[in-house]
Amino acid sequence: MYTILKKEILNPTVTKMVIQAPNVAKRAKAGQFIILRVDEQGERIPLTIADADPETGEVSIIYQIVGKTTMALNQKQEGEALQDFVGPLGQPSEIEGERVCVIGGGVGCAIAYPTAKAFHHAGSEVSTIVGFRNQDLVILEDEFKEVSDHYYLMSDDGSVGEKGLVTNKLEELIQNGVQFDKVIAIGPVIMMKFVCEVTKKYNIPTVVSMxxxxxxxxxxxxxxxxxxxxxxxxxxxxxxxxxxxxxxxxxxxxxxxxxxxxxxxxxxxxxxxxxxxxx
Known part of the structure; x- marks a missing residue:
C-alpha cells in the first residue's frame, strides 16, 4: 500500500498528491509516468510523475478530475493509501540543449514542470511559456519561476499574465531574435500541433509529450x-x-x-x- 502524505487542491479541477513510494522515487526521471489503482476494484490509470525525491521516497502526481477513477482518487485523504502505484514507466525525456523553451498548456503544466526542472539542473538556459484559460486555473507558478531563466504566463482571457496563446508568445520571442536549441511542448494535443507548426517554420527541433x-x-x-x-x-x-x-x-x-x-x-x-x- 502507498500512503498519501499530502493532498493539495491546486484549482477547482486539479489536485496534487504526494505519495510515499521509495522504489519509484529512486528511479524516476523527467517524462516518465506511473500506473495507479485506487482500490482493489479500481481500474488502472497512468499519471505522469510531477516530481520525485529519491532521498525521502516521495513521489508527486497531479491529476485533473475528469472521470470515475480520478473522482475516486480525489476522495482519498492524507494518511490513507492507494492499492497500487507502479513505475516509473515510459522513456525518460532527453535532457539536451543549452537554450530550451518548455511550453505547458493547462494541466499539461504538471508534466512540463519536471522537464523544465531537469533542464535547469542540467545547466540549460530555460524559458518557460505556460498557458491557461483564466486566472483561476493557474498552477505551479512559483515552481516554474524557480527553475526558469525566463517565465511567460499567458491566459486566454487576459485575467492573468498576457492575453493570448502560448504560440503567440513563442513566435514573438523567435521573431525578436531569441534562439532556441529545442522546444518541448506538453499539453492538449491541439496545442502541441500548433506549437509544432510554428517551430517547423523556423526549423527548431521540437519534442511533444503524447x-x-x-x-x-x-x-x-x-x-x-x-x-x-x-x-x-x-x-x-x-x-x-x-x-x-x-x-x-x-x-x-x-x-x-x-x-x-x-x-x-x-x-x-x-x-x-x-x-x-x-x-
Whole structure:
C-alpha cells in the first residue's frame, strides 16, 4: 500500500498528491509516468510523475478530475493509501540543449514542470511559456519561476499574465531574435500541433509529450497507437516523448475523440479491436 502524505487542491479541477513510494522515487526521471489503482476494484490509470525525491521516497502526481477513477482518487485523504502505484514507466525525456523553451498548456503544466526542472539542473538556459484559460486555473507558478531563466504566463482571457496563446508568445520571442536549441511542448494535443507548426517554420527541433492519448499505460489496448513519420509507435511504450514534426496529430485527435465518446464497456471492446488490428 502507498500512503498519501499530502493532498493539495491546486484549482477547482486539479489536485496534487504526494505519495510515499521509495522504489519509484529512486528511479524516476523527467517524462516518465506511473500506473495507479485506487482500490482493489479500481481500474488502472497512468499519471505522469510531477516530481520525485529519491532521498525521502516521495513521489508527486497531479491529476485533473475528469472521470470515475480520478473522482475516486480525489476522495482519498492524507494518511490513507492507494492499492497500487507502479513505475516509473515510459522513456525518460532527453535532457539536451543549452537554450530550451518548455511550453505547458493547462494541466499539461504538471508534466512540463519536471522537464523544465531537469533542464535547469542540467545547466540549460530555460524559458518557460505556460498557458491557461483564466486566472483561476493557474498552477505551479512559483515552481516554474524557480527553475526558469525566463517565465511567460499567458491566459486566454487576459485575467492573468498576457492575453493570448502560448504560440503567440513563442513566435514573438523567435521573431525578436531569441534562439532556441529545442522546444518541448506538453499539453492538449491541439496545442502541441500548433506549437509544432510554428517551430517547423523556423526549423527548431521540437519534442511533444503524447501523454494525453495514453489509456491503460501499457500499450496493450492499442488506444495510444500513434503515427510518427512512416512508423507506428505506442505512446505508453515508445514514448511518451516524440519528434513533434513527425507526429500525425490529426489521426491522434480523431482516435482520442472516438475513444472518449464510448461508455466503459464500449471502450474495452474498442481497445480489443485495436489490439487485434495491430497484431
Amino acid at each position: 501523454n494525453p492519448i495514453m489509456i491503460d499505460g501499457t500499450g496493450m489496448c492499442g488506444g495510444c497507437r500513434l503515427k510518427v513519420g512512416d512508423e507506428i509507435k505506442f505512446a505508453c511504450v515508445d514514448g511518451p516523448d516524440f519528434d513533434g514534426h513527425l507526429v500525425d496529430f490529426d489521426e491522434a485527435m480523431s482516435r482520442n475523440r472516438a475513444y472518449a465518446s464510448f461508455e466503459k464497456h464500449e471502450r474495452d471492446e474498442f481497445c480489443n479491436l485495436l489490439n487485434q488490428e495491430v497484431h
